[in-house]
Amino acid sequence: MxxxxxxxxxxxxxxxxxxxxxxxxxxxxxxxxxxxxxxxxxxxxxxxxxxxxxxxxxxxxxxxxxxxxQPLTGELEKALRQALVSVVGPMGELMIDDALDDLPEQTTLSALVSSLNTQLSEPHSQALARILRSRGIA
Incomplete structure (x- = not known):
């Protein structure tokens, strides 16, 4: 060893x-x-x-x-969109668009997830975190 x-x-x-x-x-x-x-x-x-x-x-x-x-990339954003849509349905797309409108252009994945978590119930937030962890993202 x-x-x-x-x-x-x-x-x-x-x-x-x-x-x-x-x-x-x-x-x-x-x-x-x-x-x-x-x-x-x-x-x-x-x-x-x-x-x-x-x-x-x-x-x-x-x-x-x-x-x-790390800075939010198109690939990370796509993975986050897929995960959020699997948790809350099509409304997830709008939630991400709204959150991105409120964040600086050069934002991080954690800033976007934090913004989304303010809009999610605790069970939805936990489900999103589980999915992201399973994909090695969060």
Whole structure:
């Protein structure tokens, strides 16, 4: 196994200000690149496969965060339109058009999704998030 896997460090892009769920911060708080997986597992009271899974999920989380903060492209907009239409029906097209009218021309995916979430009920918002996550978008 590589040293990166045996002595994990914070992945690129992770900072103290990165919004991560508590369960991930609980793990990352002790990750320093000097302690082995075995030592970290013992410290956290996790089995090694659980720890490795948490580290993988942190990297995945960061990847999704990077996608959310990138400028809205035609491809991302199309994927978002498809996802929203699958949640709320044809009205989703109008919702996106209205939201885009209110946002700066060079906007991000996260700004558009945030704007849409103000118009969606909680169940619809959660359904949209699930679809976007399943597509690796959010």
């Amino acid at each position: 590589s040293a990166e896997l045996d002595y994990p460090a914070w992945p690129p892009g992770l900072t103290d200000q990165t919004p991560l769920p508590f369960m991930y911060w609980r793990v990352m708080h002790v990750v320093d690149g000097r302690r082995s997986i075995e030592k970290l597992s013992t410290t956290l009271g996790l089995k090694e496969p659980q720890l490795r899974q948490a580290l993988t999920e942190v990297r995945n989380w960061l990847g999704r965060a990077a996608v959310r903060e």
